[in-house]
Amino acid sequence: MKLTRETQYVRSICLHKQEDNEFPFSLPAVQSLQKKLIFHPNVTYIVGENGMGKSTLLEGIAVALGMNPEGGTKNFNFSSYASHSNLHQFIKVTRGAQNPDDSFFFRAETYYNLATTIExxxxxGFxxxxxxxxxGKSLHEQSHGESFFATFMYRFGGEGLYILDEPEAxxxxxxxxxxxxxxxxxxxxxxxxxxSTHSPIIMSYPESKILQLSDKGTQHLNLEETDHYVTMKQFFDDKDRLMHHLLKNEK
Incomplete structure (x- = not known):
């Protein structure tokens, strides 16, 4: 049975303190947490341009919930390079009445490290x-896309909390x-x-909430209102005209 607002695992997050305006607090995604960020009980998308802090935000949520900053479950404790921020120390996670049976932080950027750690x-042999x-098949012996999909198909199960950073990569x-x-x-x-995704396909799931981050803050938008969808629609509706403006030679 799908979750409701009464039974969802993570309801909201917000900043409970802030030391200064340096990284990561200078990021639009983090500044938006001065107001409570409320999650959909089924699927919440965090979208926006590069540099808005989407990955830092998801990392902070995952670490605050006890997951490994480079991906995996609470049982993973590997790090190829300790580059994660201290955001998790400053955010308050409001949880629901139920706890998930499973949890997983999927991070495309460090997925290779996860696969290596598993091997x-x-x-x-413990x-x-x-x-x-x-x-059952080595993630390194599959294509990048196949190994990604193997995680979604085999590792993920029901009654789980899944935090995915750019899974479409x-x-x-x-x-x-x-x-x-x-x-x-x-x-x-x-x-x-x-x-977190840049893909209009991925963000099209109907029972969801889309939060777009920008320099102006956080907006709750419909799919068709997001910058990603608008840009792709402009491209496919009038590709030749757009390419003409993009590729014309300056005289």
Missing amino acids: QLDRE GPRIIDSYG ALSPIRQLSMLTRIHELVQEGSQFII
Whole structure:
């Protein structure tokens, strides 16, 4: 059964203190937390241009909930380079009455490190093979897109909290559509998603909330109002005209 506002795992976040206006507090995404950021019980999208702080925000939420900053579950504790911010120390997470049975922070940027850690742990041989939870085939022996999708299909289950940072990075448009189907399956099984994405396909799930970050703050928008959708629509509606303006030679 899908979650409701009464049963969702994470209801909102906000800043409970701020030391200065340096990074990460200078980011629009973090400044927006001076007001409570309320999540949809099923799927919430965090969208916006590069540099708005989407990844920093998702990282802060994930770490505040006990997950590894480079991705994975609460049981992962690897780090190839300690580059994460201290945002998690300054945000307050309001949780729902129920706790998820599963949680996972999927970060496209550091997914290679996650795959490597799984192989290292399995070679050490302590306990059941971790890779079996990802479909049984080495993530390094698949294409980038296939290994991403293996995580969505095999590792994710019902009644889970899933924080995804740019999951479309290695997915073709067809795979992105397949991912929507997988999101829907998991939502019907009581899962909640918080997703940062640039893909209008990924952000089109109907039972969701889209929060667009900009220098002006945070806006709650419909899909068709987002900068990503507007830009892609302009391109496909009049590609030749747009390309003419983009590629014309200055005399």
